[in-house]
Amino acid sequence: MxxxxxxxxxxxxxxxxxxxxxxxxxxxxxxxxxxxxxxxxxxxxxxxxxxxxxxxxxxxxxxxxxxxxxxxxxxxxxxxxxxxxxxxxxxxxxxxxxxxxxxxxxxxxxxxxxxxxxxxxxxxxxxxxxxxxxxxxxxxxxxxxxxxxxxxxxxxxxxxxxxxxxxxxxxxxxxxxxxxxxxxxxxTGLAEKSPVPADAPGGPSLTLVIVGVIAVSLSMRTLMTSLPPLLPRIRDDLGLSSVWLGVLTTLPVLCMGLLAPAAARLGLRIGVARCISLAMVAVAVGNLVRGFGHEAVALYLGTLCAGTGIALAGTLLPGMLKGFFPAGRAGLATGLQMFAMMGGAAVAAAVSVPLAGALGDWDLSLGFWGIVAAVGVVFWLPVDRAVHRGGDHDQHPADVGHRLPWRSTTAWLVAGFLAIQSWQFYSTLAWLSPTYVGHGWDARDAGLLLSVFTGAQFVSGLVGPAITDRVGDWRIPLVGAGLCGLAGQTGVWAAPEAAPWVWALLLGAAQGASFAIGLVLLVRYAVSPAAAARFTAMAFLVSYTVASMGPTTMGAVRDLTGGYSAIWLVLALLMLAQLAATLTLKPSRAPVR
Structure with a gap:
């Protein structure tokens, strides 16, 4: 016995x-x-x-x-x-x-x-x-x-x-x-040291985790959305060409793609919570470095540093949510993440130009978001300490030798869906404001239009995942989001001045819900937190690497056609492809391991 x-x-x-x-x-x-x-x-x-x-x-x-x-x-x-x-x-x-x-x-x-x-x-x-x-x-x-x-x-x-x-x-x-x-x-009855639920003895409370995730997510997009309204000033002050401005907007996206596999391995090696702590430090330092004077070197190095941090934290958060929240509440958990992410993005887009005026120039406006990220570190560290105090140093079991799910058809379909969605998001982020500046709008109003785009994501990023917890088929909200995006893109293409605020609202609602539900799929299709980390790494590697070429390619389309309208026609055609990809994402598809 x-x-x-x-x-x-x-x-x-x-x-x-x-x-x-x-x-x-x-x-x-x-x-x-x-x-x-x-x-x-x-x-x-x-x-x-x-x-x-x-x-x-x-x-x-x-x-x-x-x-x-x-x-x-x-x-x-x-x-x-x-x-x-x-x-x-x-x-x-x-x-x-x-x-x-x-x-x-x-x-x-x-x-x-x-x-x-x-x-x-x-x-x-x-x-x-x-x-x-x-x-x-x-x-x-x-x-x-x-x-x-x-x-x-x-x-x-x-x-x-x-x-x-x-x-x-x-x-x-x-x-x-x-x-x-x-x-x-x-x-192990009532005593398993598992991240599910978060309130297990010795581990972080669910409230602490939620606060930490919100604090981290607030800084996941400010690096990108604070930049476009300031690009004309940066171009004039530093004498940068359109190509180098494109590199500046593409660099964080490229980091999120290329560094995703390394993020999964690092999380397994030193612990997910600890890795997110280090990532947030990198985000804070990178943003602060961007605020050091009118220096192109500081601008690009700071963007690279912060982009690396965003890549690490963004890859690991879905797997951590998989661990702390049961499958039936994955939508709620992801919605909270998106709520904070897009809320921070909307605020950054709206206040970047006013901040530049209040603080003295564009560099200090960009550096301000390093302070926000530093506050995020303060709120995340208690989660890190509680996780390690509970003994859960690796949220994911020690299976570092496992391969990314390259042979999974489900993984490829989700990665393809996210690639199309991310291409559209970053292209819209880069070219919505310039499109309307080209129609005679001033930079402040164009920045406010961009904030409507990101603000709509703030709402739809919360509502979309919540719907997936209530309906049996997540393709229903995904199709609805795609149709909203198609209407907005067609509007900017065919009648940009007819209802610009409505077009921005539709575009934001579509992108916010599509991306948020895409994150839910990374959790729902994965069989475990470790599988979710590998799945996320593969999906982000594919989708963000592809999406990083979006803004530059759309810029080439503008140069070839001599105007902005063709950009929105191409994006509308991509939305049709996204709708087609959506139909393949059946809930009954084989899980990702």
Whole structure:
């Protein structure tokens, strides 16, 4: 009979017991020491494995990554025993089985890094390791609590397969080692150190997380929206060409694309909350550097620094929201993020020109947003401290070796959707004000028009995701948003002076809702916080890299045609492509792992 450890908060005692067993028994699987963690779905195995893996400096392997589809649990056990345990025992290079969730076929086995100590966690870990495990830990929790955790973690996809999966678990444990065969038992009922819910003992409160996310999100777009109304002054003062002005507006977007994969890896290495803290420091410093005199070098270096910070924080926030909020409230969580992001963007666009007048010049106006970002750091640091105090140093389990989901059709469809949407957003951001300056408007009024565009996103970015929590098909609000955008683009193209404020309102409503719901998809299609981080990294790499070419390409269209109208015709055609992409994003699509 195993030793019962009543709560996961006794993880130090658990580590001590495991170290004692390992020292007494030594490696039993060739030269490899295997610690097996088993138990039914939702019991808290992954969280416990991450903690134990850090304490033991061990490689953590997840049986979840080996499953052969929703009905292949028994097959998974057999395959994993052969490719992992038998290979270790023979001193051969190990691998683990893999599954293509899109085509529902087996993939080639994936190589496993060499390690002296391995923590193998997941349903069937005891059956896979067998007598070759040097220590075995059974994790359990009440049925209703397990189900709530599992569905909050993996979303609606798992909910529809819960009963089938539970039947397979019962079949497996009827013929394989289980609870009574464990060396140690852990009851995680009401005590799992998981980021869901945020109010778990030792972790940050939900209120603290919400305040922190809002504080960070306020500075996620001010770098970009504070610039366009000031471009004429910057061009005149620094003598910059249109090409270099285009580089200035493109640089943050390019950072968000190219640095997204690095952000996911860094978050897994040092912790998501800590990485966001460092990112916000970079945003604050970069904006402040832009305020140092009329210096082109400071302007570009500051933009690069702040753009790097935005890339890190923007990539990691969706995965963190996946961890702290259950799947059914993903829209609300994303809406709060968008509410703050677009609110800050709207204010920055509206007050940049007045700030330049009040503070003395454009450089101080740009530098002001560094102060706002610094305040964001102050509000985020308590979240960082609470997360680390709770022991959750990596919101995502230690699976750094996992690849970005390049083979997932779902991931590519979402990335393509976001690429089209982001191309339109940044092109509109760059060219809406100049279009109306070209029609004879002064810079202040054109800046106010841009603030209407961003202000509409402030509202639709909150409302759009909330609707996704209430309707069964998120394509409904996405189609509505696309039609609004198409109307606004057609208006600016065909009759720019007829109703400019209405056109700006429609454009903003479309872009805000489309982007916010796109962020919801990154959470809803992903099966775990770690998967959400990888999914976000891939989607941002594709979408922002493509979108970074938007403003410059639209500028080339203007130069070729000699006016601004063609820009809006091209954007309207892209909106039709976005509507077509929307129709492919069925809620029933295969999840992203």
């Amino acid at each position: 195993g030793v019962a450890i009543e709560a996961v908060t006794d993880v130090d005692d658990l580590t001590t017991e495991v170290e004692r067993l390992v020292a007494e028994r030594g490696p039993r699987c060739g030269a490899v020491t295997v610690v097996a963690i088993d138990g039914p779905s939702g019991s808290g195995k992954t969280t416990l494995a991450a903690d134990l893996g850090r304490d033991l400096d061990a490689l953590v392997l997840h049986v979840d990554d080996m499953h052969q589809g929703w009905t292949g649990l028994l097959a998974t056990v057999s395959l994993a025993r052969t490719s992992l345990v038998d290979a270790w025992s023979r001193g051969e290079p190990p691998s683990h089985p893999a599954w293509d969730w899109e085509d529902e076929v087996r993939e080639p086995d994936r190589a496993v890094p060499r390690a002296d100590v391995v923590v193998l966690e997941g349903v069937g870990a005891f059956a896979i390791a067998g007598a070759k495990a040097s220590a075995s830990i059974w994790v359990e929790a009440p049925h209703d609590e397990r189900r709530e955790r599992a569905i909050a973690r993996d979303g609606d996809v798992f909910a529809s397969h819960w009963d089938v999966w539970a039947d397979q678990e019962r079949q497996l444990y009827a013929v394989s080692p289980g609870r009574d065969d464990a060396d140690l038992r852990v009851d």
